[in-house]
Amino acid sequence: GAYSGFLFDSGIVAGPDGAVLTTEPDWASYIDMVPLTGSAAVSAPQEELTQVNFQLDWSPNTNHTGIFVADEMGWYAEEGIELEILPYSGGNGDQLVTEGVADFAVSFHNSVALSAPSGVPLKIVAAVVQKTVEAIGVTANRDDIQSPKDLDGMLYAGFGGPFEVPVMKAVIQADGGAGEFDSVVLDTWAYEAVYNGDADFVIPFLTWEGIEAELHDQPMKYFAFSDYGMPEQYTVVLVAGDTW
Known part of the structure; x- marks a missing residue:
């Protein structure tokens, strides 16, 4: 069966196969046979999350529901993302993305369309509201x-x-x-x-x-x-x- 340790008695050392050793064994050759439990256990390293800054276009509202639900449920973390939701403070989300302040932002179809001819490096990655509600x-x-x-x-x-x-x-x-x-x-x-x-x-x-x-x-x-x-x-x- 699995060997979980070494027996010390009156200076006699027993090896993993039960044989009596007259000299002390090479501990390094046995250390990987010892299961680590309790405080001796070494935790597996956690995957490092990627920081993503997300800019809102307004105070939190129904158009943002999916963003907050996914964050609360831990779905971003499951995908390796640590989401930082940036509150609206009067700034333009499109501009904040192009300046590198935010990685993603809530925006509007017509706003992006107006920016395109001037070569602003923006792209639409999702349509939250897929019809005109204005x-x-x-x-x-x-x-x-x-x-x-x-x-x-x-x-x-x-x-x-x-x-x-x-x-x-x-x-x-x-x-x-x-x-x-x-x-x-x-x-x-x-x-x-x-x-x-x-x-x-x-x-x-x-x-x-x-x-x-x-x-x-x-x-x-x-x-x-x-x-x-x-x-x-x-x-x-x-x-x-x-x-x-």
């Missing part, structure tokens, strides 16, 4: 706004993206309006401005701000881009740089 949002009590054409001359609360004003202008014109309105960049305060009546309309993501408005008992009405000639597209995507 819309023009106004509070439900605005009886003076029945369709996009009624937004002419009003104030848009925006986020500074280069595609926002042109897209809404096209939607308003498709409804028969002139597409002329004022805009102000409020970023994370944009929705509150509309809820409070300080601005007239905003672009929500129905998969999050639409849900959030319901949770806060804030009645809203929406004019979907796709109802006014805008083609369907991936909305929320994950981007990476050329190194991945």
Whole structure:
């Protein structure tokens, strides 16, 4: 059977085959026969995890559910990844990836499309939301706004993206309006401005701000881009740089 040690008695040394040895054995030749248990055991080295920085595009919300669930369940670690989720702080995720601050980021299909002609080294690696879920949002009590054409001359609360004003202008014109309105960049305060009546309309993501408005008992009405000639597209995507 397996040999687990050596017997010492009155200076006589017994070898693993039971023979009496008159000279002390070569311990190195037997050491690999001794099972290591308890404190003597040597733990197998753990696989070193690869650090990956992941940039959010907004405060944590339903569009990020899969990211946080996978992290909580340990699925990234199973694939050798130690994920560091970077909170949104007003920065542009695409830019943070190209600068090497983040390895991956939550972004938007149209944002990446606008970056491509300038040679920005970005690529879409996954489509989180695979259809258009953007819309023009106004509070439900605005009886003076029945369709996009009624937004002419009003104030848009925006986020500074280069595609926002042109897209809404096209939607308003498709409804028969002139597409002329004022805009102000409020970023994370944009929705509150509309809820409070300080601005007239905003672009929500129905998969999050639409849900959030319901949770806060804030009645809203929406004019979907796709109802006014805008083609369907991936909305929320994950981007990476050329190194991945």
